[in-house]
Amino acid sequence: MNNLESILALTSDADLKQISNKILNHQRISFDDGVILFKKASLAFVGALANYVREQKHGDITYFNRNFHIEPTNVCVFSCNFCSYSRLYAHREEGWELSIEQMMHIVQSYDNKPVTEVHIVGGVHPKLNLPFFLELLQKIKAHRPSLHIKGFTAVELDYMFRKAKVSTEEGLKLSHEAGLDSLPGGGAEIFHPEIRKQICEDKVDAEGWLNIHKTAHQLGMHSNATMLFGHIEKFEHRIDHMDRLRTLQDETGGFNTFIPLKFRNKDNGMSNIAESSVIEDMKVYAISRLYLDNFPHIKAYWPMLGRNNAQLSLSFGVNDIDGTIDDTTKIYSMAGSEEQNPSMNTEELVTLIKQVKRKPIERDTLYNVITDYSNVEFNSATLN
Numbered sequence: 001m002n003n004l005e006s007i008l009a010l011t012s013d014a015d016l017k018q019i020s021n022k023i024l025n026h027q028r029i030s031f032d033d034g035v036i037l038f039k040k041a042s043l044a045f046v047g048a049l050a051n052y053v054r055e056q057k058h059g060d061i062t063y064f065n066r067n068f069h070i071e072p073t074n075v076c077v078f079s080c081n082f083c084s085y086s087r088l089y090a091h092r093e094e095g096w097e098l099s100i101e102q103m104m105h106i107v108q109s110y111d112n113k114p115v116t117e118v119h120i121v122g123g124v125h126p127k128l129n130l131p132f133f134l135e136l137l138q139k140i141k142a143h144r145p146s147l148h149i150k151g152f153t154a155v156e157l158d159y160m161f162r163k164a165k166v167s168t169e170e171g172l173k174l175s176h177e178a179g180l181d182s183l184p185g186g187g188a189e190i191f192h193p194e195i196r197k198q199i200c201e202d203k204v205d206a207e208g209w210l211n212i213h214k215t216a217h218q219l220g221m222h223s224n225a226t227m228l229f230g231h232i233e234k235f236e237h238r239i240d241h242m243d244r245l246r247t248l249q250d251e252t253g254g255f256n257t258f259i260p261l262k263f264r265n266k267d268n269g270m271s272n273i274a275e276s277s278v279i280e281d282m283k284v285y286a287i288s289r290l291y292l293d294n295f296p297h298i299k300a301y302w303p304m305l306g307r308n309n310a311q312l313s314l315s316f317g318v319n320d321i322d323g324t325i326d327d328t329t330k331i332y333s334m335a336g337s338e339e340q341n342p343s344m345n346t347e348e349l350v351t352l353i354k355q356v357k358r359k360p361i362e363r364d365t366l367y368n369v370i371t372d373y374s375n376v377e378f379n380s381a382t383l384n
């Protein structure tokens with residue numbers, strides 16, 4: 001009996017047996033199945049199944065990329081309760097807004113480095129608008145045409161397009177033409193209105209978020225999707241969230257990666273809520289892998305999760321650990337993430353992946369292989 005068979009043999013629960021049979025027979029699990037997994041299954045059970053699916057799809061491959069972040073501003077017109085930024089609108093003296101020149105300076109600081117992607121994400125500043133960002137996109141592309149620009153959450157885009165009085169399609173076309181290559185997954189939070197109105201009432205709703213991604217896919221752009229979990233949502237809300245994504249993915253096929261984001265509770269309007277346990281976090285990764293059968297990749301965002309738990313997640317359905325983020329991404333450090341100044345170089349990332357016996361592959365944003373590091377040995381590779 002292999003590891004998977006022995007774990008499945010341990011359960012006598014008829015529901016769980018039926019779900020595992022579906023997965024082993026490559027059948028889609030239902031909404032109710034997803035909820036049952038959260039309610040009844042042990043971590044070992046969902047983990048073994050998720051690892052089976054992960055290895056069927058990707059073997060031991062674990063992807064990472066070389067990217068850097070630009071946060072144009074931390075000032076935001078919205079007031080999501082879980083966000084440590086939202087207070088800054090009231091405390092403007094703590095806020096920053098970068099000019100195009102300053103952002104180009106950041107881009108130029110990577111001129112001699114082999115990065116393949118810039119991830120642009122920030123608050124929704126009341127003054128920053130579509131023409132400003134179109135100019136930024138054009139300047140980045142003119143300076144370094146091969147750099148993939150993954151930028152602006154659906155929340156930022158929705159605000160910019162409404163302010164510029166352009167349709168979603170028009171706005172995305174203009175952005176794409178100016179150099180925007182793909183959309184990051186932020187702003188999704190929890191789609192269900194029961195939860196959304198309590199945690200982020202004033203920003204784009206589920207339909208708006210999904211419509212922006214759908215339109216981007218129709219224009220040939222890829223995107224990611226996140227889910228902020230571990231606060232006031234119930235299991236049903238998590239599955240509802242994934243279900244809406246699975247349905248859209250059936251239609252467009254434009255999503256690359258699903259990124260569950262663990263809620264961190266430092267210094268925000270939801271600090272009274274305890275953070276989820278590592279066991280719960282791993283269950284979320286595993287059940288995401290099982291539910292989102294049409295998503296190619298599940299990503300653990302290591303600056304939020306910490307390095308050890310990112311390693312652990314590679315046995316629970318995750319096959320991507322983001323990139324060699326090399327900056328001070330304040331949205332996470334301010335919310336209490338493990339990593340205050342997240343940065344890992346390639347050697348450290350490769351070591352982290354090899355330590356758990358997976359195969360490190362550097363990818364570009366669209367998952368084209370750049371370098372297979374399986375046989376590359378670093379002399380001084382140590383990780384604490």
Ligand code: V47
Nearest residue numbers: 082083184185186187224226228261262263264335
């Ligand atoms: O949507 C804000 C999250 C997201 C907190 O597409 C918090 O590759 C936890 O979407 N606790 C933005 N999370 C970041 C994002 C992202 C990150 C990495 C990769 C990609 C990608 C996208 O940050 C927001 C929100 O869900 N966030 N505050 C908090 N207290």
Ligand code: SF4
Nearest residue numbers: 076078080083086123
């Ligand atoms: Fe603004 Fe995003 Fe923070 Fe919400 S999560 S307050 S939209 S920066």
